[in-house]
Amino acid sequence: MCGIVGYIGHREAYPLIINGLKRLEYRGYDSAGIALYDGSNIQLAKTKGKVVDLEEKADKEITKKGNLGIGHTRWATHGVPNDVNSHPHYSNSGELVIIHNGIIENYASIKQELISRGYVFHSDTDTEVLVNLIEEIKKKQDVKLGKAVQIALNEVVGAYAIAVFDQNKPNEIVVAKLGSPLAIGLGNDEFFIASDASPFIEYTNNAIYLEDEQMAVIRLGREIRIRKIKNDTRIKPFVHELKLNIEQIEKGGYDHFMLKEIYEQPSVIKDTYRGRLLADQGIIKIGGLEEYIPKFVNADRIIIVACGTSWHAGLVAEYTFEDWARIPVEVEYASEFRYRNPVITEKDVVIAISQSGETADTLAAIKLAKEKGAFVYGICNVVGSTISRETHSGTYTHAGPEIGVASTKAFTTQITVLTMIALKLAHVKGTISKSDYMMHLRELDAIPVYVEKALERNGEIKEIASVFKDSPNFLYLGRGYNFPVALEGALKLKEISYIHAEGYPAAEMKHGPIALIDEQMPVVVVAINSNHYEKVVSNIQEIKARKGKIIAVVTQGDTVVRELADFVMEVPKTPETLTPLVTTIPLQLLSYHIAVMLDKNVDQPRNLAKSVTVE
Ligand code: F6R
Numbered sequence: 202m203c204g205i206v207g208y209i210g211h212r213e214a215y216p217l218i219i220n221g222l223k224r225l226e227y228r229g230y231d232s233a234g235i236a237l238y239d240g241s242n243i244q245l246a247k248t249k250g251k252v253v254d255l256e257e258k259a260d261k262e263i264t265k266k267g268n269l270g271i272g273h274t275r276w277a278t279h280g281v282p283n284d285v286n287s288h289p290h291y292s293n294s295g296e297l298v299i300i301h302n303g304i305i306e307n308y309a310s311i312k313q314e315l316i317s318r319g320y321v322f323h324s325d326t327d328t329e330v331l332v333n334l335i336e337e338i339k340k341k342q343d344v345k346l347g348k349a350v351q352i353a354l355n356e357v358v359g360a361y362a363i364a365v366f367d368q369n370k371p372n373e374i375v376v377a378k379l380g381s382p383l384a385i386g387l388g389n390d391e392f393f394i395a396s397d398a399s400p401f402i403e404y405t406n407n408a409i410y411l412e413d414e415q416m417a418v419i420r421l422g423r424e425i426r427i428r429k430i431k432n433d434t435r436i437k438p439f440v441h442e443l444k445l446n447i448e449q450i451e452k453g454g455y456d457h458f459m460l461k462e463i464y465e466q467p468s469v470i471k472d473t474y475r476g477r478l479l480a481d482q483g484i485i486k487i488g489g490l491e492e493y494i495p496k497f498v499n500a501d502r503i504i505i506v507a508c509g510t511s512w513h514a515g516l517v518a519e520y521t522f523e524d525w526a527r528i529p530v531e532v533e534y535a536s537e538f539r540y541r542n543p544v545i546t547e548k549d550v551v552i553a554i555s556q557s558g559e560t561a562d563t564l565a566a567i568k569l570a571k572e573k574g575a576f577v578y579g580i581c582n583v584v585g586s587t588i589s590r591e592t593h594s595g596t597y598t599h600a601g602p603e604i605g606v607a608s609t610k611a612f613t614t615q616i617t618v619l620t621m622i623a624l625k626l627a628h629v630k631g632t633i634s635k636s637d638y639m640m641h642l643r644e645l646d647a648i649p650v651y652v653e654k655a656l657e658r659n660g661e662i663k664e665i666a667s668v669f670k671d672s673p674n675f676l677y678l679g680r681g682y683n684f685p686v687a688l689e690g691a692l693k694l695k696e697i698s699y700i701h702a703e704g705y706p707a708a709e710m711k712h713g714p715i716a717l718i719d720e721q722m723p724v725v726v727v728a729i730n731s732n733h734y735e736k737v738v739s740n741i742q743e744i745k746a747r748k749g750k751i752i753a754v755v756t757q758g759d760t761v762v763r764e765l766a767d768f769v770m771e772v773p774k775t776p777e778t779l780t781p782l783v784t785t786i787p788l789q790l791l792s793y794h795i796a797v798m799l800d801k802n803v804d805q806p807r808n809l810a811k812s813v814t815v816e
Pocket residue numbers: 508509510511512554555556557558559560563606607608609692696811812813
């Protein structure tokens with residue numbers, strides 16, 4: 202959570218940092234701030250609110266001049282979002298200034314110690330404690346900024362990506378990372394710092410991703426120096442060539458990133474299986490998987506760990522892995538798994554799913570599984586992310602940057618990867634018939650077309666949204682493969698429209714939630730042609746008998762549910778096992794339109810952040 206940006210070089214830092222912060226607002230957006238060195242002083246502006254609010258404030262308060270600067274967009278951890286708690290934070294002398302993404306867990310004891318030495322604190326943040334600890338060490342031990350940062354970080358417990366500079370040494374920025382991401386863009390005698398590469402993509406294609414427990418002193422006119430924070434070992438940096446382009450991180454004519462990302466699904470699903478799925482030849486070949494197939498095939502069980510939408514993708518995989526590959530699967534919330542004392546053995550394979558590749562709970566679950574000897578496989582979207590590096594092997598989803606905070610294309614591409622893995626394992630194990638295998642390969646290859654068709658119903662879905670936009674509650678029901686879709690549909694609505702919604706397995710309705718149903722209650726039922734079709738029709742009858750309003754996702758050509766439901770959203774026919782890839786689409790669109798009609802901030806819903814790097 203929180204986005205950080207920094208620059209040192211020959212350009213004006215202000216516009217570059219402001220644009221960079223806008224690109225990172227998906228990481229947090231309750232307050233924003235910037236500090237520039239204007240040649241003689243630090244110019245600092247910060248405010249509660251978004252980057253546009255910061256721009257207004259900066260217009261009035263600072264010169265906006267300078268070739269060195271740092272900026273921050275915040276998702277509050279310590280201290281409410283207000284002007285004072287916003288970053289950057291000064292040290293007591295006013296000489297040092299810092300931005301921080303993460304959390305310092307032992308800040309309270311350090312703060313007490315600093316107070317006893319005469320330090321004064323203006324904010325409630327852990328970050329202000331850190332910058333003063335650095336100042337204290339720098340002064341007491343008479344060391345340079347880089348050394349002071351290193352000593353300070355060896356005293357703190359927690360997670361951080363920080364950038365700090367000293368107004369007496371305005372040719373360098375010191376950065377460090379543990380747990381939160383930090384990329385350094387390398388230009389021509391200029392350096393860019395950011396939580397991901399998007400803020401500097403138009404300036405350079407070369408970037409270094411700091412590893413955990415590394416720090417760098419970035420000084421103009423000199424090559425970058427990276428060291429381990431703990432033992433001071435010098436590290437030879439690995440320079441990545443970035444594949445990102447500017448179009449991928451702009452809205453491209455859509456009103457919102459979320460809508461753009463919903464519409465990108467046909468092409469990104471194709472990108473996910475491109476070169477990996479050769480349907481005509483009956484081949485699935487996934488780079489990071491091939492050499493580890495024996496581990497999967499011989500596993501006692503597969504444990505899937507993830508959070509939120511990624512957890513829902515894991516639930517879908519539970520069905521395919523068990524159905525086709527006959528491997529027992531458990532799907533766990535990473536946050537629960539890591540705090541239990543789970544029984545994990547060397548015969549277990551753990552799959553960690555994460556769009557961002559930075560989710561703290563998923564990362565901690567991976568570390569735990571590795572400690573216990575399990576083989577850990579990652580499914581991530583963000584290339585080079587921490588989770589992709591921490592796992593033994595893995596597969597990227599190749600969905601491209603997902604900027605809307607509510608996950609859409611990440612979900613369907615995660616399911617695409619998981620489906621390919623399940624099919625591959627089943628084929629190797631011989632637990633799927635040749636004809637079933639071939640049919641699924643062909644149908645998976647056709648999914649982008651089916652998704653296109655589902656998207657064509659957008660107009661009808663928008664009308665349904667206008668009917669139900671003021672309903673205070675929604676129920677989402679699905680069975681089998683579409684139970685996770687019901688959960689995901691409900692999550693999407695909650696996140697962006699702030700309407701209370703619950704997802705349930707349809708059959709569970711009569712064990713409690715049915716009490717909620719009256720003529721005011723919209724019930725979204727995934728009622729596609731499947732093994733459970735008749736049973737779902739019975740559930741719909743039960744809702745109708747209680748006067749609930751039924752919005753059904755049906756297979757194209759369905760007549761039975763159409764008769765019973767108040768509204769239907771049609772999707773093309775696919776094998777039941779692949780239906781989540783298409784039934785999800787109308788639910789994404791429904792929540793999107795409701796949120797837009799309610800005038801909510803679709804891309805940046807309140808209280809959320811895209812990358813949850815706190816536990
Ligand atoms: C929902 C959403 C979140 C994330 C969750 C995990 O739309 O975006 O529930 O799915 O925070 O994030 P990743 O996949 O980045 O680990």
